[in-house]
Amino acid sequence: MKKLGISKASQKAFTTYGVVIAAFAVMQIVGATGNMSSMLKGMLVPICAYVVMAVSLNLTVGVLGELSLGHAGFMSVGAFMGVTAASALRDSGLSAGLRLAIAMVVGALFAGIVGFLVGIPVLRLNGDYLAIVTLAFGEIIKSIFNNMYLGFDKKGFHISLLTDKVSAGLGEGGKLIIGGPMGIGGIQKIATFTAGFILIMICLVVIFNLVNSRAGRAIMAIRDNRIAAESVGIPVTKYKMMAFVTSAAMAGSAGALFALNFSTIVANKFDFNTSILVLVFVVLGGLGNMLGSIIAATALVILPEVLRQFRDYRMLVYAIVLILVMLIRNNPAIKNFTGRFRTGKKGGAEK
Amino acid sequence: MSLLDSIINGISLGSIYAIIALGYTMVYGIAKMLNFAHGDVIMVGAYVCFFAATRFGLNPLVSVLIAMVVCTLLGITIEKLAYAPLRSAPSLAVLITAIGVSYFLQNLALLLWSPNPKVFPNFFKKIADDGSELTGINLFGGSxxxxxxxxxxxxxxxxxxxxxxxxxxxxxxxxxxRACSEDKDTARLMGINVNTTISVTFAIGSGLAAIAGVLLCSAYPTLVPTTGSMPGIKAFTAAVFGGIGSVPGALLGGLTLGVIEILAKAYISTQLSDAVVFAVLIIVLLVKPSGLLGRKINEKV
Incomplete structure (x- = not known):
């Protein structure tokens, strides 16, 4: 392929785009011919949201090299703010697609801002301490949304914490959007598979272009050796922040997409377990490997549904599959065996 | 007296966190891994003790001992089957395996013991002279x-x-x-069996988890398959708070966290107490990035 003048990085990027587009096309054809089961149909949008979550977390964990255990927090910010925007615009006469787009942009914006605020303290720390602080932020965001009341009327937004002071103070035609522990109810389901596909493509383009740019090389230099990167004059905090905020914003838009696919959404949906679930996608798919994240996210979202015939045993089987995959992937004998088939390739991006 | 009351309750909760945090901190110090399944070992310990005491009617002390033995064996088994093969694997791979083990234990508990909450018996009571049950002592004329x-x-x-x-x-x-936590390779050269040492660490941590499980469920008597996960996360936070890898740090971190949690519940808000706990953690880590008693590791260039 060298003759064509395509770099290895672009090859990887185009393979990933190709696979995603092909998967979308296949799904569209299957859907158009009416062969799609209702189970799969209902899972398309969540799959898209989790794929975006996985690739965005991969930017933090795989490319930036920092373990984040609070990624669901950003998803939660995006979900709540995105749905708030969509509900506020409900009577505005805008088409559903446009409102969905606005919701995702609003979600990304707010999650990006929160990511920036969280990043200021978090990125000063290293290693496990950074991980635990992201975990703490995820839990704090969850607690706040669990106790937040937000309403909307002609005068604008009203907000209160802990007790519902909003409902009483709403003017004519106003409505309560976020109802504390009840979350948001009565959401108009405007998320579509096509929108999910477009979001995945946008995120992939952003990530691949970032990774192959000057900034991306700086980010990877920080991952590989922070001290060396610092000593050649790379502003570490700036590039760390760039990757972290990008990742948070993508998670926010994924959250908006995810939430607009359900009629109710509560803060507890985006807890520590969700963060871990997404981390599992990233690690199983391979750190820094976007296509791997996409495949792992898709497979692991579908797996529990396919295992439904095992009923009560399905999460048990899921856990066993997870452990076995990790054991097999890291078995030295198997690594040597598969290593023979990919000579010339460096041994994985894992730390 | 309500402040004193809260502080005593906080120290009690903090003691439980400290015992759990010991399991995290010791394993981290030696195997350099976050054992996410630790919280679920607590849950298993509590269930074993519960069934030993209620279904088989055993003496509470014997029940606790049985729970400790079961958890110790469980800890060693988990270590041998899931973690030992990954000794040289990247740390994230071990982390994901630990998460897998955690899911496994939770779902196994769900199958074996059903999601219905069990009410844990209170072992710590005595019969007063007039035949009524006493569960505590009153000081200062009952206040x-x-x-x-x-x-x-x-x-x-x-x-x-x-x-x-x-x-x-x-x-x-x-x-x-201590040698293993300092430098595994050198320890091995000095004739220390590193694998056995790691197993012993897991055994001790898991045995303590059983005690923590019993104490936790005695204080908060609802027992479900996810009982261990939130205290597990908080105890892990406590371990980091005190400086991960340090035993006195686990105690200090656990106690501080417990007191802050109870005080936040009493004076700020019940729902936001977790947020307060985590906010304090963040502030402490910003001021002292390696935890309260953690060793500062100098960067090698």
């Missing part, structure tokens, strides 16, 4: 009430801390553990 559970919890925590400190500082195995 301050301390339950036996609280007293026992604090006492057990102190005993464990002293015993563990003596064990780590004086025993041969303790010395081996």
């Amino acid at each position: 301050l009430r301390i339950s036996y559970v609280t007293l026992v919890t604090i006492l057990v925590c102190v005993v464990i801390m002293v015993a563990l400190t003596v064990f780590i500082n004086n025993g041969k195995l303790g010395k081996a553990m």
Whole structure:
């Protein structure tokens, strides 16, 4: 392929785009011919949201090299703010697609801002301490949304914490959007598979272009050796922040997409377990490997549904599959065996 | 007296966190891994003790001992089957395996013991002279009430801390553990069996988890398959708070976290208490990035 003048990085990027587009096309054809089961149909949008979550977390964990255990927090910010925007615009006469787009942009914006605020303290720390602080932020965001009341009327937004002071103070035609522990109810389901596909493509383009740019090389230099990167004059905090905020914003838009696919959404949906679930996608798919994240996210979202015939045993089987995959992937004998088939390739991006 | 009341309750909860945090901190110190399944070992310990005491009607002390034995064996088994093969694997791979083990234990508990909550019996009561049951003592003419559970919890925590400190500082195995946490390869060259040492660490941590499980469920008597996960996360936070890898740090971190949690519940808001706890953690880590008693590791260039 060298003759064509395509770099290895672009090859990887185009393979990933190709696979995603092909998967979308296949799904569209299957859907158009009416062969799609209702189970799969209902899972398309969540799959898209989790794929975006996985690739965005991969930017933090795989490319930036920092373990984040609070990624669901950003998803939660995006979900709540995105749905708030969509509900506020409900009577505005805008088409559903446009409102969905606005919701995702609003979600990304707010999650990006929160990511920036969280990043200021978090990125000063290293290693496990950074991980635990992201975990703490995820839990704090969850607690706040669990106790937040937000309403909307002609005068604008009203907000209160802990007790519902909003409902009483709403003017004519106003409505309560976020109802504390009840979350948001009565959401108009405007998320579509096509929108999910477009979001995945946008995120992939952003990530691949970032990774192959000057900034991306700086980010990877920080991952590989922070001290060396610092000593050649790379502003570490700036590039760390760039990757972290990008990742948070993508998670926010994924959250908006995810939430607009359900009629109710509560803060507890985006807890520590969700963060871990997404981390599992990233690690199983391979750190820094976007296509791997996409495949792992898709497979692991579908797996529990396919295992439904095992009923009560399905999460048990899921856990066993997870452990076995990790054991097999890291078995030295198997690594040597598969290593023979990919000579010339460096041994994985894992730390 | 409500402030004093809260502080005593906080110390009691903190003692439980400290015992759990010991499991995290010791395993982290030696195997350099976050054992996410630790919280679920607590849950298993509590269930075993529950069934031993209620279904088989055993003496509470015997039930606790059985729970400790089961958890110790469980800890060793988990270590041998899931973690030992990954000794040289990247740390994230081990982390994901630990998460897998955690899911496995939770779902196994769900299958074996059903999601219905069990009400944990209160072992710590005595029959008063007039035949009524006493669950605590009253001080200052009844204005301050301390339950036996609280007293026992604090006492057990102190005993464990002293015993563990003596064990780590004086025993041969303790010395081996310290050597392994310092430098595994050198320890191996000095003739220390690193694998056995790691197994022993897991055994001790899991045994303590059983005690923590019983104490936790005695104080908060609802037992479900996810009982261990939130205290597990908080205890892990406590371990980081005190400086991960340090035994006194686990005690200090656990106690601080417990007191802050109870005070936040009493004076700020019940729903936001978790947020307050985590906010304090963030502030502490910003001021002291390696935790309260953590060793500062100088960067090598």
